[in-house]
Amino acid sequence: xxxxxxxxxxxxxxxxxxxxxxxxxxxxxxxxxxxxxxxxxxxxxxxxxxxxxxxxxxxxxxxxxxxxxxxxxxxxxxxxxxxxxxxxxxxxxxxxxxxxxxxxxxxxxxxxxxxxxxxxxxxxxxxxxxxxxxxxxxxxxxxxxxxxxxxxxxxxxxxxxxxxxxxxxxxxxxxxxxxxxxxxxxxxxxxxxxxxxxxxxxxxxxxxxxxxxxxxxxxxxxxxxxxxxxxxxxxxxxxxxxxxxxxxxxxxxxxxxxxxxxxxxx
Amino acid sequence: xxxxxxxxxxxxxxxxxxxxxxxxxxxxxxxxxxxxxxxxxxxxxxxxxxxxxxxxxxxxxxxxxxxxxxxxxxxxxxxxxxxxxxxxxxxxxxxxxxxxxxxxxxxxxxxxxxxxxxxxxxxxxxxxxxxxxxxxxxxxxxxxxxxxxxxxxxxxxxxxxxxxxxxxxxxxxxxxxxxxxxxxxxxxxxxxxxxxxxxxxxxxxxxxxxxxxxxxxxxxxxxxxxxxxxxxxxxxxxxxxxxxxxxxxxxxxxxxxxxxxxxxxxxxxxxxxxxxxxx
Numbered sequence: 001x002x003x004x005x006x007x008x009x010x011x012x013x014x015x016x017x018x019x020x021x022x023x024x025x026x027x028x029x030x031x032x033x034x035x036x037x038x039x040x041x042x043x044x045x046x047x048x049x050x051x052x053x054x055x056x057x058x059x060x061x062x063x064x065x066x067x068x069x070x071x072x073x074x075x076x077x078x079x080x081x082x083x084x085x086x087x088x089x090x091x092x093x094x095x096x097x098x099x100x101x102x103x104x105x106x107x108x109x110x111x112x113x114x115x116x117x118x119x120x121x122x123x124x125x126x127x128x129x130x131x132x133x134x135x136x137x138x139x140x141x142x143x144x145x146x147x148x149x150x151x152x153x154x155x156x157x158x159x160x161x162x163x164x165x166x167x168x169x170x171x172x173x174x175x176x177x178x179x180x181x182x183x184x185x186x187x188x189x190x191x192x193x194x195x196x197x198x199x200x201x202x203x204x205x206x207x208x209x210x211x212x213x214x215x216x217x218x219x220x221x222x223x224x225x226x227x228x229x230x231x232x233x234x235x236x237x238x239x240x241x242x243x244x245x246x247x248x249x250x251x252x253x254x255x256x257x258x259x260x261x262x263x264x265x266x
Numbered sequence: 267x268x269x270x271x272x273x274x275x276x277x278x279x280x281x282x283x284x285x286x287x288x289x290x291x292x293x294x295x296x297x298x299x300x301x302x303x304x305x306x307x308x309x310x311x312x313x314x315x316x317x318x319x320x321x322x323x324x325x326x327x328x329x330x331x332x333x334x335x336x337x338x339x340x341x342x343x344x345x346x347x348x349x350x351x352x353x354x355x356x357x358x359x360x361x362x363x364x365x366x367x368x369x370x371x372x373x374x375x376x377x378x379x380x381x382x383x384x385x386x387x388x389x390x391x392x393x394x395x396x397x398x399x400x401x402x403x404x405x406x407x408x409x410x411x412x413x414x415x416x417x418x419x420x421x422x423x424x425x426x427x428x429x430x431x432x433x434x435x436x437x438x439x440x441x442x443x444x445x446x447x448x449x450x451x452x453x454x455x456x457x458x459x460x461x462x463x464x465x466x467x468x469x470x471x472x473x474x475x476x477x478x479x480x481x482x483x484x485x486x487x488x489x490x491x492x493x494x495x496x497x498x499x500x501x502x503x504x505x506x507x508x509x510x511x512x513x514x515x516x517x518x519x520x521x522x523x524x525x526x527x528x529x530x531x532x533x534x535x536x537x538x539x540x541x542x543x544x545x
Contacts, residue, residue, distance in 0.1 A: 062444050082450030092445035096463045096542035106449035108459065157449055 007073070009161055009193040010036040010059060015068035017054055028054050030218035032068070036161075041187060041194045043204040045251065046214030046222075047258045052197045055219070056163050059195065060086045072160060082106055085154030089166040091146040093138040099149050100125065100134040106157035124152040127186060144175040151186065161193040168203070180206055184231060201251060205244050206233055213250045216258035223250050296326050324511040332511035333518055336500075343503065345495040347519065353496040354523070357487070358480050361419025365476065369427035370469065376428075377435025378461060390428065398422045398479075399486045415487035415496070422483035427472035434468025435461055466542065470535035477531050481524040497523070 017029040028051040036042050044052040057063040059070055061080035070077045072084065093102050101108075103121045112120070125131055128148040138146055147167055154162055167183075168176045180203060187194060198204050204211045208227050215222045225247055229239055305312045306320040324332075336347040345353075375382035376390075398421040406414040438461050446460050488498030497519050504512035 060444075060448050062447060080444075080447035082448070084448060086445070086448035088441055088445060090441050092439070092441040094442060094445075094460070094463070096466075105446070105451075105459070109446075109450045109452075109455050153445075153449070163448075 007038040008035050009038045009040070009073060010034070010195060011069075011071040011074075012055070012059070013069050015055070015058065015070060016066045017051065017058065017063070018066045027218040030220055032214075032220050034212060034221060034224075036193055036195055039191050039193055041207060041209045042196065043208035043211045044195065044197045044214060045199065045201065045204045045211055045247065046219060047216050047251070047255050048199060049258070050214045050216055050254070051219030052199075052214055053165055056086075056165050056195060056197050059161075060084050060163050062086075082110070082157045083160045085157055085159035085162050087147070087150045087154050087162065087164040087167045089169045091138070091143075091150050091170075093146055093149055093153075095138050098135050098137055099130055099141070102138070102149050103152045103156050105153060110157075120156055121152075124156045127155070127189060128152040129182070142175070143171045144179055147171070147179060148182070151183070155186075155190060155192070159192070161195060164194060164196045166197055166199065169198075176203070181232070183207065201244055201247050202235065205240060205247060206235065211247055213247065213254070216254045216261065222254060225250070299323075299326055321508065322510055324514065328511045329514040329518065332509075333515035336512060336515050343495055343499075345500075347500070347515075350495045350497050350500045350516075351519065351523065353492065353494045354484050354488070354498065357415050357492075357496065358419055358477070358484055358527070361416045362423050362477065362480060364416070365420045365423035366427060366473070369424050369472070370431055373428045373431030373472075374435050374461070374465065377432040377465070378457075383432075390425070394425045394429075398483045402486060402489065411493050415484065415492060418483045418487035419480045422479040423476035426476040426479060427469070430468045430472030430475070431465050434465035437468075438464045463542065467535070467539045470531070470538055474528050474531040474535055478524060478528050481520060481527070485520060 012032060012034045015029055015032040016027070019026045019028055032051075032055060034042075034055075044055060046052045054063060058065050059072075059077065061077055061084065077084075094105065097105065100118075100121050103124055104117050107117045107120060121134075125134055128151055130145065130148050130152065133141065133145065138149065141149070150167065151162075168179050171179060184207065196204075196207060205227055211225045211227060212221055213223045213225065214220065225243070227243055229237075229243065233240055303320075303323045303325045304310065306317045306323055308314045308316045333347075338346070340346050340349075372382075372386065376386045377383075398418050401421060402414075402418060405417045408414070409417045442460055442464070443456055446456050451459060484496070485498035485501060488496040489502055492499040497516055501513055501516035501520075504510070504516060
């Protein structure tokens, strides 16, 4: 990319979301705004219940917004579609489909001819490192392997952006670190725009170009922290720890606010 | 390697125990039965005067003999046991197919659409607790001797399949549907590619349970008349003729047939689940 001509991929402005729960209105998001550039890796970080997953689900089109605007490459988003791939914390693999058939799901829906389908799934099986497991069923795979399938399945549809909802939250620490490295490798190979939800500061600093720290409910952007560290990042380096401290300080205040709100009677 | 051999060994051993205990319980049952029959007749090891009820309880070997004889001769309405079995099987299968064809779409709709559930639930709740046997008189009047028994089987099979598939359709993991939607699936794709495969194991359970209940109904259904015989018909006719060993032989046949059909359905169920990677 040359110079200043960086295109905007996802553009969110004055986004609000109000849930109605047992006749009580809960404001999950208020005036949330964010721009994600083409090819950028952005992490959404915030205390639990701050609405970070809601933002992601609205961008995915799985949830309706109450007001505001969400655009993908300038076009308003109103429903779910294959131009936005999603990776779920619970993997959400189809248990009756093999690894290959899971990855081909979106191509099946699009009625892509079989030879082309096989070529595409083979490409992504190799990209995510699942060669030799094509015919396994999800229950035969470890958590890390399952999420590789989840990522390959989302990528096989050639989406414009990849939305990831705490994708490594269900994995053990070692697998989690490995998968973070794997994701960065896949990201640099595919040049996808990634919007990544996490509650781990460490994960966000390791992965992101920019970290969006959200406020406690109602969620909005508190601070956007750029991470200008070269990759691969060293978790033990002084710079890494510095950024980590900065993010933690922001987050701690929000945690305190959220806790105070929980303790105070309505 | 050693541990594989060990676990294999343990598996065989535990199955041997199962087989041995199964045989033992069977032997105990036959012994008690034989002793009771002997006591009624004042045979060895008992003595005295025989009870008047002795002819109702034949010896097990008399039942086995009757079972054998009914296969090769025709004690009831000139039909071999094979023909009675065929007649009953035909009713079960016809009733089953009709119930399946109706229960599957109804269960899917009720499991996925709240409107269909709201419409169907009161009817299901009202009719399900009525035993199929209670319908016999009116069904024979309405549907006649040919379709009456089939209608009884239909009722017995219908509800287990309906309720199982409804439950299956309702328990589809919502994140699977979310995943399908982000992969470009629309309503019809979600139905055929997510809901339907998800419910298949539930459907199979419904089929297995339904078949068992179908056999329970068939005897009663054939009670009031069965064109071309039937195992239930066989039982009632032999009982009426005081051919008690034959009556028991017919009952034994029902048990065997029920074990066979539900066994095959169960095997099929496990095969499908395994093939689908669900178990």
